[in-house]
Every structure is written in structure tokens, then in C-alpha cells.
Amino acid sequence: MSQEDILAGLAAIVNEVAGIPAENVQMDKSFVDDLDVDSLSMVEVVMACEDKFGVTIPDTEVKNLNTVADAVNFIAANK
């Protein structure tokens, strides 16, 4: 799965969970500061990513996922 595919999948999840337009979910965006994804929505995004991409994202890792790129790179590296 390419980085573009992961980004598209993640964007769809962020849209589903937090109602943010998928096109706004870009690599340099911060979940909290730019996309207004709060801490509980972030947990829902992480859980949906686990289901969709077949990765395990431990609680301890969630706080390191500040930007969309952080999440895409983590998923790509741990798939």
C-alpha cells in the first residue's frame, strides 16, 4: 500500500470520525491544532486505523502522532 493510499484511507477515517473534509487531511497538518481533532476523536481515529490497515497502535504511541505525516509514516512502517 502506497503512502498516497494510506493518506487517502486516513483522510476518509478522519472525515467519518470528526466530520472534517477529507481534502483538508494533508501530510503537514496537525490533528489537534489544524484539524481540530480532539483527544477522544483521536482515539477513535486510531482504532479505525487499526481495523482498516491491520496495524497495532499502542496507547503509548498515540501521543506521538501529532501530524498526519506521523500517522501515515507509523502505519507504513508497522503494516
Add this chain to the structure above:
Amino acid sequence: MINLKTTAPVAGARITGLGAYRPARIVTNDELAPRIESSDEWIQERTGIIERRFAGPDETCASMGAAAGSAALADAGIAATDIDVVIVATFTHRHATPSAAAEIAAAVGAINASAFDISAACAGFCYGVGLADSLIRSGSAKHVLLIGTEKISDVTNFDDRGTAFIFADGAGAVVISGSDTPGIAPTIWGADGSSMDAIIMQPDTFTAAREGVPSVLTMEGQRVFRWAVGSMGEVCERALDAAGITANDLSAFVPHQANLRITNAIVKKLDLPESVIVATDIQHTGNTSAASIPLAMAALRDQGQLKSGEPILMVGFGAGLAFAGQVALAP
């Protein structure tokens, strides 16, 4: 060989009375927000809570529990002296011993009852329903008074941005009595003490007393949210299976009122039909731990939305990480 006698089992148990006690003082988000540099909007977005109630200085977990218990007895139409067992679910009773149940039994006049507390935090009420059902069906008790009561404002850190606005005070109670047909389905329950640090009183009571600091409730919100949303859907499905019904048969879903976001996420996972009423008492009551399910049930009844004799699904989950869920017929 001596053959000991045992009690004769009975066919079923059911909830026959319901009572609630809500303390008078309404606490708005605006009252709590300044200390945590927050706002009404921020709190509502994250929890669904609009307001909650705090007990007065002279009210205790036991006094509120007694008020709810007396109301449940009146609702069931039975005398306090007919109660065989008083079970109290709480984590905010002032004494590690004796129990809140003993204090409440005396207060309501349940002088013929055994009395004990259970420590299962926010799962406590559903643990109690399972226990009461077992006691009754085994023939060990005819009438059980089960109370969830909490004064969490006594153990809240109002400077903690993770918990200050979530928890609240109140009490709810049910009378559970024997019946010719089952009114409480099997309880699906468990606990995972390896995650006991996710919601815990810190420092522990003895250290707090020695060092002269308050012991307060602490919670890792994201971790608990993930566990609840990730696991409670399956617990609910297992409870429905154990009852031999489907979500389409339910009249109401009354989960522990932990956070409206958790309730909504579980409802989505369960894919509940729109015909099922979902309890959202947290909006005006906050999270009252062991008291939240009977309080939410009472709120539904006050709104004319609790259909007597129809199946409702209850699920409690919280510190320990303890959980319990079951289907029961509404009182």
C-alpha cells in the same frame, strides 16, 4: 452420610421497584471551567455534560443511598422489614469499614437484612444486579435492595483538566424480588487488574492520610475511552446472546453514563435500531459511577420512556477495569 438441606431454587428474579435521589445543588460547566481554563462549550463537546449535581456538606454516600433506597421500596410496595439483603455499590463511602450497606439498612429500616458493599466502581450496579439475581434464584433471598450511591465531589481534583468536570453525586436504587418467570438474564462480567492504574484513587488512602494530602480519583481518559469503546460493544452483544434476544427486541439501552461520546460510540458499534431508547442522563447528571444506571433508568421513567416489562440492556464499566452487562425487564 448426613444430607444437608439447601434452599429451593426459584424460577426468576425481576426488578420491581426503582428509586432515585438527586442532590439539590446544580453545578454548571461555567462554575467549574475557570479553574481548568476551560469553557462550557469545551466540556459539552468532550462529554455531553451540560450540568451535574453536587451533594451538600451534610450529605453522604450513605444518606443519599438511603433516600434512593426508601424511594425504591415505596415504588415496589414492600416493607423494609421484608428485605433479606441490602447490597450497595460505591467507591465513595467514608469508611472502609463498616459498610455503607449496613448504615443504609439501618436508615431505611431493613432490620432483617444482611448487608454488604461491593467494590466494582462504575460496573458496581450491574455486578449487583447479577448478584441479586443469583441470590434470589438460588432461594437464598426473596427480596434484595440494591443501591448505587456516590459522592464523587469529595474525591475530585477540581484542578485536573481530565476529570474535574466529569464526575458528580447522586444515588439510585432498585428492589429485586423473586418471580415466576425470569426478569434478569445472565450477567456478562469480568475485570482486568493489569490496567488498574487507568482509573485509580491516588495517592492511596493510607499514604494520603499519613502525608496529609487528599486521595483523589485519577483517570487516563484516552486509555479508558479506548477500552470502553473497543470492548463494551462485544460485552453488550454477549449479554443479548445470553438473554436469547436481539437488539431489535430491546426497548431501551441504559449504559453507565461515563461520557456521552462513549455511549454514542457503543451505540454505533452495536448498530442499535432507532426504536431503542438510549439513556443520556449524563447531560444533566454527570458521571455518578455506580449510581448512574439506576439514575438514568429513573430519568427515562420520569420522561415516560421506560416501558414496564420490556427488555432493557444495561452495561457498566470502569475502574478495575471491571465491567458487567445484562438484559433485564424494566420495572
